[in-house]
Amino acid sequence: MKKITRLPLGPIATNAYIIHENNEALVIDPGGDFEKLQKYLKERELKVIAILLTHAHFDHIGAVDQVRENYDAPVYIHEKEADWLGDPEKNGSALFGLGEITAKPADHFFQLGQMQIGDFSFEVRHTPGHSPGSVSFVFRNQRLTIAGDTLFQRGIGRTDLPGGSRAELEQSIEDQLFTLRNDMRIFPGHGLPTTVGEEREENPFLN
Numbered sequence: 001m002k003k004i005t006r007l008p009l010g011p012i013a014t015n016a017y018i019i020h021e022n023n024e025a026l027v028i029d030p031g032g033d034f035e036k037l038q039k040y041l042k043e044r045e046l047k048v049i050a051i052l053l054t055h056a057h058f059d060h061i062g063a064v065d066q067v068r069e070n071y072d073a074p075v076y077i078h079e080k081e082a083d084w085l086g087d088p089e090k091n092g093s094a095l096f097g098l099g100e101i102t103a104k105p106a107d108h109f110f111q112l113g114q115m116q117i118g119d120f121s122f123e124v125r126h127t128p129g130h131s132p133g134s135v136s137f138v139f140r141n142q143r144l145t146i147a148g149d150t151l152f153q154r155g156i157g158r159t160d161l162p163g164g165s166r167a168e169l170e171q172s173i174e175d176q177l178f179t180l181r182n183d184m185r186i187f188p189g190h191g192l193p194t195t196v197g198e199e200r201e202e203n204p205f206l207n
Contacts (some may be wrong), residue, residue, distance in 0.1 A: 002120070002142050006187065007040060011098050015189055017146055019139070020046050024118050027073070028052045028137070028146050029189065032062030038070065045055040048073040051115045053106070054148025054189060056084035056135040057161070058093035064103040067153040074107035078126065078133030082106065092161055110135055125176045129169025130157030136176060144185045145196075151177055151186055153194040156205045173206065 002021040009016045010032025017028040017042065025046040030037055041048065048071035051064060054078060064085070068075055077085070085103040088094035093101035110124045112135075123138040128148045134157075137146040149157035151173055159166040177186070182197030199206065 002139070004142070004144060004187065005040065006193070007037060009013065009036060010059050010062045012059050013190065015187065015191075016063075017187060018046070019120065019142075020044070021119060023047055023061075024049050024120075026050050026117065026120055027053055027067055029054055029060040030063040030067050031059045034063040034066040034070075037063060037067065041071075047071065049120075051075045052137060052146075053077045053081075053096070054136065054146060054150075055121070055131045056081040056091050057131060058088070058091045058096070058098070058101040060084060060148070061091065061103045062101050068104075073105075073177060076108045076110055077106040078135050079109040080128075081131065081133030082109065084131075084133070095161075127172035127176050129159060129165050129167075129172045131161065132163040134172070138180065138184075143181075143183060144187060145177065145180060146187050147177060147189070149189040151190050151194075151199060151203075154187040154199070154203055154205075155191070156203070157189075170206070 005018045014029045014031035019026045026046050027048050044073045084090040088100040099200045112124050125136045127134050127150045180196050184196045186194050
């Protein structure tokens, strides 16, 4: 049975997610604090088989290269943010006074739709608005969606950073997330999990 673990990491407590079964794991948005992430993986004897990025803002990529180098795991990103990993202006680290945060280029670009990596099957949905290449990962069998910074518990992603668009964000939520079943669990880039039904009814930014 596949399990999901949320680890808030990095300078602004960005949620990294580890989805694992048997001894294999997907790591999503490793934002920093590699030692904490490594400790979790070592204690459970997990091998990382891929690193998935919901988008390339600095707080989601701080430990990408350390995970990639230690586990020989490929990095996946949407092609619209291909050059953001190495560009502090685009990934935002130059804007926040935290020092430049960069990573080497991704190994693969996402193909939208169903994807299979090892024994993990999920759907990649393009959810721009917070950033042009934002994506969400839908694991239907586990009733969970990793939504990055698109949708939060009673909140939505900010759209005042380079490439952001409030109209696109609302369209993404309406077309790509609110079309999922009400009991689909949403695991956001910051804060606690929620559900599609709760946000459809109670999110003050969307009602």
